[in-house]
Amino acid sequence: MTTLKTSRRGRVLFAAAAILALGLGAAEARPGGGGSFGSRGSRTFSAPPATTTAPRTAAPIERSITQPGQPSFGQQATGATRPGGFFRPGFGTGLLGGLLGAGLLGALFGHGFFGGLGGIMSFLGLLLQLALVFFVVRFAINWFRSRNAPAAAGAGAGDAGYQRSALGGGMGGLGGSGMGFGGGQPQPAPAGTPIEIGPQDYAAFEKLLGDVNAAWDAENEGLLRRYTTPEMASYFGQELADNARKGLHDRVKEVKLLQGDLAEAWREGSADYATVAMRFSVVNALFERASGRVVEGDPTRPQEVTEIWTFRRDPGDSWKLSAIQQQG
Structure with a gap:
């Protein structure tokens, strides 16, 4: 009887370990591995507002060069945060x-x-x-x-408060069908000046969704640096190096945006930020390089994914991917 109980317990532990291994393996797929990382300026550790596309709260940022309490980009200390008067150093x-x-x-x-x-x-x-x-x-x-x-x-x-405008509208060919980027209800915005996001910006976000995944599929770090901030490019480079060391290739094909919502858009110093929830379909599978064997995923069947992407635009530059978050 004792042997039977031990055997059953061993099978249960083995099954649990297998399920855990599959869960950890799934986190390796797609750019970013299904994690939440990057920087959103002074809002890095604040959850973006929920949207129709991503109604659940976004998962907290796990990896970031931004430290909690660090002044936002371009923000300078004010008289309230530094010694004043005659004895100021x-x-x-x-x-x-x-x-x-x-x-x-x-x-x-x-x-x-x-x-x-x-x-x-x-x-x-x-x-x-x-x-x-x-x-x-x-x-x-x-x-x-x-x-x-x-x-x-x-x-x-x-100290002046701001209200986020109802921004957005359907993108060309997608509006009216329940697909593409849509507006949201006005919500109070934290630090930063709200900015307007127009059709050209939405088109740039959709294009970056496809470009980043295509560069990831091709394992082209040069293109990833072009489409992302240096911080995000370094994370992607580390993950590609890990896949190469393990003899794996993460293939991403047929990325198609299904729906998107603007969560918030603001300016800090001279940098613009926009956080967008995107639901898209993708064919994603992890292959063994030497044999071509599928380790994980389905190389033929599309799956739907919802992620929250934050983009950053510096003066004279185009939008770049600055952070990725999963739904909580």
Whole structure:
């Protein structure tokens, strides 16, 4: 009886291990391996709003060069986040403090800037020192106050709230059929200025969906660097190297966008960001390089996938893939 129970337990553990292995293997397929990684500026660790295409909350970012609490791209510290006033660290503070200290101590002990003079000259020298200290202090206070004024104004402007506009509309040939990119309901937006996303932007997002998958299928790291941010290109490069080391090739074919929704779009500094939920069909299978044997997936049957992609656009550049998230 004990042997029978042990045997059953072993079969259960083996089956569980097999299921786990299959689950881990599935995470290796497609660009990004079904994970959530990359950067979304100051919103990297904030979940994007749910959309019709992706009604569930997006999975948290697991890998990112952005650290929690790190200022967003192009964001500068304001007067509320750094010491202000006369004693703020900076060029000239130590020198000015040394001069004032020397003068005041000299006045207290009967000598100073003009120490060594005697009689009436010492008294006149003391008065001159006090007058000099007064004007120097007044000049320093006015100078530091004028430097703090722009920072205080910037802090007040950054506290203004914004509402996300209802953006979007069907893309050419896809609108009206329940496919393509559509708009969403206005929602409060966190830090960042909302931006408008037009038909050309939606076309660029759809094209990048196909281009990134095609470059992944061809294992072309040069093209991946062209279509993605340096951070995303480094992640993809690591995964391609891992597949090569394991003797595997992840094939991705027939990528077709079925539906897409804009979750949010904003500007940080000089960079634009847009997070888009996309549901697409794809033929995806993992092959063994040497034998051509299918290790995972189906090389003929399409599957539907829903992912949340964030794109970034720098001045004078085109949109690039900046992050991928799965549905939670």
